[in-house]
Amino acid sequence: MGKYRFGPWAILSACSLSLVACSADGGEGSVVSPAANDSRGTEQVPPEKPVRETVACPTGRVPIDATSLAFDGERGHVAMGDAASLALEQFTLEGWVRRDGFGVPHAAGEGGPSLVPIAGRGSGNYVLGFAEDGELAADFENEEGVHHTVLGKTDISLGQWHHLAASYDGTTWRLFVDGRLDAELVAKTTPRTSGAQSFAVGSMLDASGTPTGFLKGAVDEVRLWDHARSASEIAASMYRRAARGSGLVGRWAFDEKDRGAPDSAGTNHGSIAAGAAFVRDGAILDLGFPPALRGTPSVDGRRATLDVKVDDPDSAAFSASFYVREVTAGEDFTIVVLPDTQYYSRYPEYSKYYYDQTKWIMDNAAAYNIVGVIHNGDVVDQVNVESQWQVADKAMKTLETKSARFPEGMPYGVGAGNHDQDPFGTAGGTVKYNQYFGTSRFQGRSYFGGTYSANKTDENWVTFSGGGLDFVLVDLQYSSKAREAAVLNWTKNVFAQHPNAFGIVNSHHILNADASFGAAGKSIYDAVKTTSNVQLLTCGHISAESKRSDQYGGRTIHSMLADYQSRANGGGGYLRIWEFSPKNGELTVRTYSPTANKFETDANSQFTLKVDLSGAGNASFKSVAKLDLADASGVRTNVDGLAPGKNYEWYATVTDCAHVVSSPVYRFSTK
Known part of the structure; x- marks a missing residue:
């Protein structure tokens, strides 16, 4: 078929x-x-x-109502004990997994990789899990203590079920995502089977049986085979239950009706710990393959033909x-970007520009349908001068004015600039910044998502909505060099956790005046370009205006620099107004000074970009x-009977x- x-x-x-x-x-x-x-x-x-x-x-x-076992990412797991019969040198470990969050990673044995575990035997024999950047990974340690780790290529989306598998044939590791080969690694060695090794799902168990590392998500139909299965075998059977089978040495269905986690293929029955519970959502098995859809519209005048092709091998x-x-057009909305405010905070005669900016935002929130604000950083000029922070605090508090429309104030995000760091330009030196714009300031505000480091907003993310579309903004502090892999992986995970939101990255230095990427900007772009939803990068730092548009994987990612600090009066209060038009799939950028009541209209200050606003709109x-x-x-x-000259979604x-x-x-x- x-x-x-x-x-x-x-x-x-x-x-x-x-x-x-x-x-x-x-x-x-x-x-x-x-x-x-x-x-x-x-x-x-x-x-x-x-x-x-x-x-x-x-x-x-x-x-049917399928069930699965969900894990809280804090302590939930299933322990199968020492499970000597599961000590394998060749194997296939597979199951259905729904990844719901970051979980808690743990090193797979001494010197091993940091993984969020899905299932495995100890931390040395074999383990299947997620790398810190969200891809599938598997690891084993040989008898000489050398780890062999295979890393997948596919970001595993959050909130969706995927069939995940790892096999080892004595020579080569292979990873499979939804029945397709994702990665492989030649190891040519034998996994260590000696020592105290306990099998578990949702965690790794150390030599004493203590769980380490925790999965946040759900698991269904976990199977362990004593040989490496082929890609065709995995793909053909992943939608079927397999209580028995040649070479099947362990199988845990995680069906609520079983009242536990029995091993239908052996005697390694599981004990479900607190933090793991059955949920009425799971893999749909023994009912064939789901259909796959592809669609295209064709329009002839006021008639549209909506055409979907269905591909289903068994129905x-x-x-x-x-x-x-x-x-x-009534769905249009606006985001306002505040470039570097450092001189407004430093010089009393310029502070009015900062105050006028935030006052204008609130006064015009209805007229422009403003839904959020982004501050590019360099909130102050001299990090240890208290009076400068007090000016910034007063200006930004205007955005926090509560109203019927904004019961928590206007949603906004701030990225720390180099002038907000102490020692000057040193990442992490943000004590003063966090005193004024730390987690305590945003506590209780539902739009504030979270931070990379506990109790520090050096890297943070916020959400807001416009025109029926959700936005996720990640704020990253200034760095003079490429950002650390851990920070970039966290950034990607934030966007992965909100796959249907419009993604924006705000970091103090991304572009140079000639629109080339700075070191930090290049690392940020290279990380987020592989996500499915990031469309905009915004920055300040260099007193100039520039922009660039890059294509990756059929998507366009726009990067913009705006900073006016070298102009008269510390910048004259110019800010950026981003006007989104879901009707036209466009973002129009305007540059405006509330104090001067003046727009700049040159090509670098006013322009229109094509953006994907599919799904936006309140209708x-x-x-x-x-x-x-x-x-x-x-x-x-x-x-x-469609109206002429209109835009529709279907x-x-x-x-x-x-x-x-x-x-x-x-x-x-x-x-």
Whole structure:
């Protein structure tokens, strides 16, 4: 069975964009709630939460409520004891895993890598887990004490189920993600099986049986084989239960009905510790493969044909639903960026510019629909002069004014500049900065996400929303050199934890005046370019304006520098106004001084960038068509009566009874 497409008989005549739901015969049908990705679905989760539909199931299929075991990332784990029968020199360890957070990493044995464990025997025989940057990893130690670690290439997304596996055939490590080879490493040695080694899921157990390192997420259908399985074997069986099998030496289903963690393939039954509990969400097994969707719109005047191709190797019966909404100009919103304020804080005669900036933001929050503020750093000029911090404190407190619209004040994030560090320009020397802009200032503000270092906002992240779209802003302190791998991995993880949010990085120095990357900026860009949602990088530090746009993996990432400190009056109060237009998929940048009431309009100060604002907008998606089919070969529907010259978004959901998957959100414009 392969890719299919409906013939003309299956084209729906949907109602006009009063958006009444239509059934196959053109009459009014039931409105179906939009569905997000199945655990193995397509790329993008639609903006509304899934609701499983009741459909006529194909023969032999029934909807099920799958369960799994969830771990709190603090103490939860399952211990199987010494498990001498699981001491293996060749093996395949596999299971379904939903990664929900960072977890707690731990070194896999002396001199071994730091991993967040999924499962394994001790910290020396073998362990499967996550590297600190979120990729899959596996490790074993040989009898000589040398560790052999294989690192995956795929960032494992948070909140979604993935089938993960590691195999070792006596020569080569291999990692598999969702049935596909992800990485391999030639080791040509034998894993150590001697010594006290206890098998566990959700943690590693040391020689005394004490858990070290903890998974935050859920696990389902963990299996251990006494040989290296091939890629085809792993892919063919990952959607099936396997209570028995040739070479299967351990299998833990983690089904709530089993009342524990019994080993259906052996005698190594698990003991579930506090911090691990069953949840009604798990891998959907023994009901075939989920469908995969690909869609394209075609527009002819005021009619749009929405076309989804369905690829499912084991089913041809589906229920499909389409959802459409108009993206209007009324969804526009604004973010304000404050470049270096150091001289406004230092010189009393310039402080009015800082005060005018934050006052203008609050006075115009409604008119411009301002939803958040970014400070590029260098809050002050002389870090140890108390009066400068007091000016900054007073200016920024204006943003914290509470109102009906902003009950916690205007959401904002600040990145520490080199002038905010002591000794001058030294990362981590931020005692004074944290006294005024540390965690205590943001305590209780729901938009403040967290920090890299406990009780220090040197690196932090915040959230805000505009036009129905969520934003995640990561603030990184100044560095004169490439940022540390640990900080960059943390940054990537923050964005990975919010895969459907629009990502922005704010760091004091990213670009130079000629739009080339500085050392820190290059390291930041190289790290975040592999994420799926970072689109903007913003900075100050160098008194100039510059910008650049880079392409990576089919995406565009824009970087912008704005700093006016070398101008008259310490910069004259110029700030950046970012105006987002979901209707047009654009960001227009303007440069403005509230004190002078003046815009700069040269090409470096005012320009428009294309950005992906899919999913933005407060208008709800409306169901325009639903079809139950006994022989699905794709889905197509026409939407008539669209307004000319408008922008619309749409997506489709398909269920084969066992699985619910969704296409990405697509955008089209009428003529």
